[in-house]
Amino acid sequence: MSERSSGHEAMPPAANAPLPPGPKGVIRKLKRIRALQTEPLGYMQGVIRDFGDISYFKLGGLSSYMIGHPDLVHETLVEKARLFVRTPNQTETIARLVGKSILTTDGDFWRGQRRMMQPAFHHRRIASYADVMVRRTVRMLDGWRDGARLDAAHEMMRLALGIVSETLFGAEVSGTADRVGEAVETGQKAVTDLSMLLMPVPAWAPLPQNAAVRRARAALDAVLLPIIAERRARREDTGDLLSMLISAQDEQGGEMSDEQVRNEAMTMFLAGHETTANALAWTWYLLSQNPDAAAQLRRELDDVLGGRLPTLEDLPRLAYTERVIKESMRLYPPAWIITRMPTEDTTLGGYRCVKGAIVVMSPWVLHHDARFFPEPYRFWPDRFADANETPLSRKAYFPFGDGPHTCIGNTFAMMEARLILATVASRFELDLAPDARIETQPLIALRPRHGVPVVLRQRAPVPEPIRA
Numbered sequence: 140m141s142e143r144s145s146g147h148e149a150m151p152p153a154a155n156a157p158l159p160p161g162p163k164g165v166i167r168k169l170k171r172i173r174a175l176q177t178e179p180l181g182y183m184q185g186v187i188r189d190f191g192d193i194s195y196f197k198l199g200g201l202s203s204y205m206i207g208h209p210d211l212v213h214e215t216l217v218e219k220a221r222l223f224v225r226t227p228n229q230t231e232t233i234a235r236l237v238g239k240s241i242l243t244t245d246g247d248f249w250r251g252q253r254r255m256m257q258p259a260f261h262h263r264r265i266a267s268y269a270d271v272m273v274r275r276t277v278r279m280l281d282g283w284r285d286g287a288r289l290d291a292a293h294e295m296m297r298l299a300l301g302i303v304s305e306t307l308f309g310a311e312v313s314g315t316a317d318r319v320g321e322a323v324e325t326g327q328k329a330v331t332d333l334s335m336l337l338m339p340v341p342a343w344a345p346l347p348q349n350a351a352v353r354r355a356r357a358a359l360d361a362v363l364l365p366i367i368a369e370r371r372a373r374r375e376d377t378g379d380l381l382s383m384l385i386s387a388q389d390e391q392g393g394e395m396s397d398e399q400v401r402n403e404a405m406t407m408f409l410a411g412h413e414t415t416a417n418a419l420a421w422t423w424y425l426l427s428q429n430p431d432a433a434a435q436l437r438r439e440l441d442d443v444l445g446g447r448l449p450t451l452e453d454l455p456r457l458a459y460t461e462r463v464i465k466e467s468m469r470l471y472p473p474a475w476i477i478t479r480m481p482t483e484d485t486t487l488g489g490y491r492c493v494k495g496a497i498v499v500m501s502p503w504v505l506h507h508d509a510r511f512f513p514e515p516y517r518f519w520p521d522r523f524a525d526a527n528e529t530p531l532s533r534k535a536y537f538p539f540g541d542g543p544h545t546c547i548g549n550t551f552a553m554m555e556a557r558l559i560l561a562t563v564a565s566r567f568e569l570d571l572a573p574d575a576r577i578e579t580q581p582l583i584a585l586r587p588r589h590g591v592p593v594v595l596r597q598r599a600p601v602p603e604p605i606r607a
């Protein structure tokens with residue numbers, strides 16, 4: 140990183156600071172916009188290669204910055220977090236489905252929600268979900284057969300959706316939760332389609348995607364509002380996330396309205412399954428391509444578990460399992476892009492950063508930068524062993540974001556991913572199907588575009604019958 144773009148030098152007043160370098164000329168800029176739409180990951184890498192760790196781009200009324208150094212990410216997401224808020228393009232489309240929630244707001248409203256909801260994600264609280272995670276995985280494996288072909292991405296999505304359903308609503312409403320899951324899926328697809336359109340589309344525009352979002356929202360209301368009302372009337376803590384949302388109180392003892400509980404519950408559904416499912420889908424792909432790492436994983440599982448199902452207590456001893464997940468999220472971070480917008484003129488890395496601009500940063504780009512991760516395209520889980528980590532690699536790794544908006548579900552997600560990986564890999568090897576086409580598809584989450592088709596190989600001998 141150049142001297143000029145270091146985040147720690149004396150800050151000139153915003154108006155006097157120079158703008159960062161960037162492409163000049165309308166044609167060049169239009170070409171870049173095209174590249175951004177067709178191949179965003181390569182495009183972002185190219186911008187950093189061509190212009191350095193911070194660059195500036197203006198076309199029409201839109202100013203944008205691309206940053207590619209951990210110091211600049213830290214300055215944006217942590218040091219100046221109050222100034223750099225979420226961008227409307229990031230939140231408005233999602234808010235059409237889930238309304239005002241912890242994921243779609245900023246400022247005082249967001250702060251109040253975050254404070255109220257944080258205890259629901261405390262380690263002690265989510266520990267009780269480990270059983271749900273393993274039991275649901277075992278139920279999935281009951282349908283798997285040696286030699287069968289399936290799409291690991293699809294299986295992981297269904298599994299993660301089932302887990303978030305049950306941890307939100309508890310087992311007794313799992314039938315209802317499945318209906319909610321379906322509506323969330325439909326709504327999410329429509330939201331993704333809307334966010335991929337070239338221009339922002341207002342909610343009133345007569346488009347099939349807008350209609351689909353409205354239908355999904357109505358379906359969700361019909362299911363969720365009666366459950367919330369009934370739960371509130373019962374006033375009993377059933378241990379699930381919904382109970383926590385209903386009983387959460389702000390500093391003055393105020394509670395969320397039923398509508399707010401519904402918004403936050405829908406947000407959990409939305410934020411809480413696709414990311415984890417994609418992280419696991421990529422993990423299966425990577426393991427299929429790296430037999431040595433896969434063998435090391437199985438050795439650890441056999442040593443620690445000896446054929447039984449994993450529990451929460453086993454996780455500290457499953458160090459390699461954790462590294463596999465971390466390395467998979469380094470190479471394929473599900474949240475591949477994070478954007479922010481300064482609410483006033485300021486500086487970033489000593490350069491002028493204009494109010495209302497979009498600041499773009501990408502975990503994918505930083506995670507593939509050889510300055511921070513040697514041999515960045517190699518799958519090497521042991522780079523996360525203490526002895527191999529460096530202060531810079533730690534700073535450059537941010538699959539869950541950073542600062543006050545850091546993923547509230549990160550402990551939940553890491554617990555879920557490790558338990559699923561341990562349960563499945565103890566019993567099956569997943570070989571990539573010979574005709575598989577693996578390509579990244581950067582939508583809201585980084586997905587495998589054509590799924591991850593695999594052929595199952597049951598591990599023999601299975602030491603114990605699988606029992607939930």
Ligand code: HEM
Binds near residue numbers: 242414418472473545
């Ligand atoms: C591997 C799985 C996951 C990944 C990679 C991931 C990634 C992220 C990232 C990068 C952010 C920050 C976005 C930003 O700064 O703009 C975030 C925020 C958030 N995540 Fe996750 N997430 C995962 C799983 C989950 C789960 C399981 C839940 C809930 C059960 C969840 C709920 C949320 C919420 C509510 C926010 C907004 C937090 C706030 O703004 O205060 N996420 N996530």
